[in-house]
Amino acid sequence: MPLTLATQSPGEPEIFASLQGEGPSAGMPVAFLRLSRCNLACQWCDTAYTWHFAGDERPHRSGETFDRKANQLVLGEADVASRIAALGQGRLVITGGEPLLQGGALARMLEHLPDIAVEVETNGTVAAPPRLDVRIDQYNVSPKLAHSGNPADLALLPERLDAYATDPRAWFKFVIAAPGDVDEVLALQARYRFRPGRVFLMPEGTDSATLRARAEWLAPLCLEHGFRMSDRLHIHLYGDTRGT
Numbered sequence: 001m002p003l004t005l006a007t008q009s010p011g012e013p014e015i016f017a018s019l020q021g022e023g024p025s026a027g028m029p030v031a032f033l034r035l036s037r038c039n040l041a042c043q044w045c046d047t048a049y050t051w052h053f054a055g056d057e058r059p060h061r062s063g064e065t066f067d068r069k070a071n072q073l074v075l076g077e078a079d080v081a082s083r084i085a086a087l088g089q090g091r092l093v094i095t096g097g098e099p100l101l102q103g104g105a106l107a108r109m110l111e112h113l114p115d116i117a118v119e120v121e122t123n124g125t126v127a128a129p130p131r132l133d134v135r136i137d138q139y140n141v142s143p144k145l146a147h148s149g150n151p152a153d154l155a156l157l158p159e160r161l162d163a164y165a166t167d168p169r170a171w172f173k174f175v176i177a178a179p180g181d182v183d184e185v186l187a188l189q190a191r192y193r194f195r196p197g198r199v200f201l202m203p204e205g206t207d208s209a210t211l212r213a214r215a216e217w218l219a220p221l222c223l224e225h226g227f228r229m230s231d232r233l234h235i236h237l238y239g240d241t242r243g244t
């Protein structure tokens with residue numbers, strides 16, 4: 001079963017080496033695999049080219065829709081695995097779009113990469129099939145709050161959040177655009193009892209100035225509530241650029 005990938009440019013799959021820019025592994029040299037398609041539609045998504053195709057009526061702040069043909073590429077599992085291996089990294093971050101929509105094909109692709117450590121960036125709404133789950137070393141779970149524009153009954157699924165809250169491999173990373181968003185995190189914390197030290201708050205933004213401005217008022221809230229803060233290292237280094 002092939003994989004549907006995002007593209008860095010038409011015909012070029014978004015498979016690249018960079019420093020992990022977010023979460024508990026931030027700063028680590030890793031390989032990235034970005035898949036296309038998503039089951040949600042965050043209005044500030046910085047990878048709308050993976051789901052906001054022509055005809056998709058759901059709002060996105062860019063106001064633009066993307067040509068599906070130019071932004072998707074279908075590749076066989078062995079081909080994807082060899083491109084990842086060629087990057088020479090010991091750790092792979094699988095992201096998207098929502099990568100767990102292609103869990104079966106990912107499991108088969110990883111059979112070609114038996115020794116690589118695997119991190120998944122996920123919106124927390126889709127379960128990895130058992131044959132993929134057994135290969136995952138770390139889940140970076142980013143449940144979407146109201147400011148994303150997704151209905152809560154699509155974005156915050158109790159059985160999935162409960163499963164991740166009790167999974168020692170899972171870390172949580174909430175995107176925060178306004179101080180009031182932290183109240184939503186506190187309500188989720190009260191309901192799901194995320195393990196202490198496992199919750200990151202990350203400013204919403206795709207440029208350094210925005211990230212800095214939000215981090216300035218977010219820092220005292222992290223201190224007050226015992227949350228960790230995640231920056232977005234790649235944005236400071238490369239801006240909002242595909243393949244970085």
Ligand SMILES: C[S@@+](CC[C@H](N)C(=O)[O-])C[C@H]1O[C@@H](n2cnc3c(N)ncnc32)[C@H](O)[C@@H]1O
Pocket residue numbers: 038044045046047095096097098099121122123124140141142173175202203204205206
């Ligand atoms: C593009 S998503 C792909 C993986 C998965 N769909 C998810 O949302 O976790 C990767 C990460 O970027 C975050 N993200 C996307 N757009 C962002 C923005 N404008 N500001 C801050 N974080 C953003 C997501 O919350 C997620 O943690």
Ligand SMILES: Nc1nc2[nH]cc(C(=O)O)c2c(=O)[nH]1
Pocket residue numbers: 018019020021022095096121234244
């Ligand atoms: N360098 C870098 N780090 C990242 N961490 C999570 C990312 C993502 O898009 O999932 C990402 C990304 O796009 N680039």
Ligand code: SF4
Pocket residue numbers: 038039040041042045046047048050051096097098123144
């Ligand atoms: S869930 Fe992730 S990929 Fe999907 S729209 Fe939201 S941020 Fe973008």
Ligand SMILES: [Mg+2]
Pocket residue numbers: 046047
């Ligand atoms: Mg990114």
